[in-house]
Amino acid sequence: MPRHLADSINVITIAGLGCSTLGLYVALAGELELAVAIALWAMLAHHLDGVVACRSRNRSSEAAMIGKSLTGFANFIYGAAFPAAVLLQIGEGSLLSLFAALALLVSGAVRLSHCSNFGLFDDEHFLGGPLSYDVPLLAIAFLARPWLPDESFPTLLCCLFLGFAALHVASTRIPAAGRAIITLFSVSASAALTFRTLARARAGVRSAQALCLSDAGTAYRHRPHAHDANWVGNLLISPTTLGVKVKAGINSYDLIYFK
Incomplete structure (x- = not known):
């Protein structure tokens, strides 16, 4: 077979x-x-x-x-x-x-x-x-x-x-429909839909980063207790921060900064 x-x-x-x-x-x-x-x-x-x-x-x-x-x-x-x-x-x-x-x-x-x-x-x-x-x-x-x-x-x-x-x-x-028309339309439409998806994803990342940066000071001052189930890690703030990971908790933010 x-x-x-x-x-x-x-x-x-x-x-x-x-x-x-x-x-x-x-x-x-x-x-x-x-x-x-x-x-x-x-x-x-x-x-x-x-x-x-x-x-x-x-x-x-x-x-x-x-x-x-x-x-x-x-x-x-x-x-x-x-x-x-x-x-x-x-x-x-x-x-x-x-x-x-x-x-x-x-x-x-x-x-x-x-x-x-x-x-x-x-x-x-x-x-x-x-x-x-x-x-x-x-x-x-x-x-x-x-x-x-x-x-x-x-x-x-x-x-x-x-x-x-x-x-x-x-x-x-x-x-x-002619094969040339089908091919041209399919490639163009696939590129347009892919570009729009990637653009929307980049906009979402920028919004999340802006949210984290604006709330970082508040989150540090009001850090949850160690027993809080929504707190996953320590908040690390550094001038050399390059990335942000955000996870929404039920009662608190989980903000982790990666150097």
């Missing part, structure tokens, strides 16, 4: 599965924009293995059979399971997010079952919305999030994907 995975095309598919797994991990950690940025590379891996497969020569029939099934599983994970996890996370377990996630998983499974038996409509169009459009749609939604009402964004996103879940199994001709 492992020898079939040594095929170069299957290696690309497995790399896409790795990106999907990492995206799921980051999504469950709460960094949804970064998770979408990673999942875009899983979608690109899916398109790349198709390009390489069309140009490959002398590929063994066993590797091709394994690759066909492997591609279907990879497509389901990044195209249905990942968006469903994002909806559940951003909806905080609401009934609407549960229904939208269920609709995505069921419609994705039905669509892939249909495609594996009857194939695509033609080279220029899909019959129904392809699963590979789900992650780019997520990326567009998160890129537009700053201009949308924050409190209603989860509801809008769930409703959007409820409609797209219906489109997955609809008898509607959907034009296939």
Whole structure:
């Protein structure tokens, strides 16, 4: 069995599965924009293995059979399971997010079952919305999030994907996007979402450092007793301080300065 995975095309598919797994991990950690940025590379891996497969020569029939099934599983994970996890996370377990996630998983499974038996409509169009459009749609939604009402964004996103879940199994001709357009959009959107996540993280660190520096004198003067369970270490104040670690306690600050 492992020898079939040594095929170069299957290696690309497995790399896409790795990106999907990492995206799921980051999504469950709460960094949804970064998770979408990673999942875009899983979608690109899916398109790349198709390009390489069309140009490959002398590929063994066993590797091709394994690759066909492997591609279907990879497509389901990044195209249905990942968006469903994002909806559940951003909806905080609401009934609407549960229904939208269920609709995505069921419609994705039905669509892939249909495609594996009857194939695509033609080279220029899909019959129904392809699963590979789900992650780019997520990326567009998160890129537009700053201009949308924050409190209603989860509801809008769930409703959007409820409609797209219906489109997955609809008898509607959907034009296939060019590979160059998909690649350009995915790389650009992934970079934009990653940059925004890192910028937000840097702003959070600066705010935490400012809070620690402003409260350092007060924390030193009102140092908790040794038996206080929230006090983790001694407060060390030095002119050569380079970093700050902050941990919020229930009744006191835990401020530790590293030289």
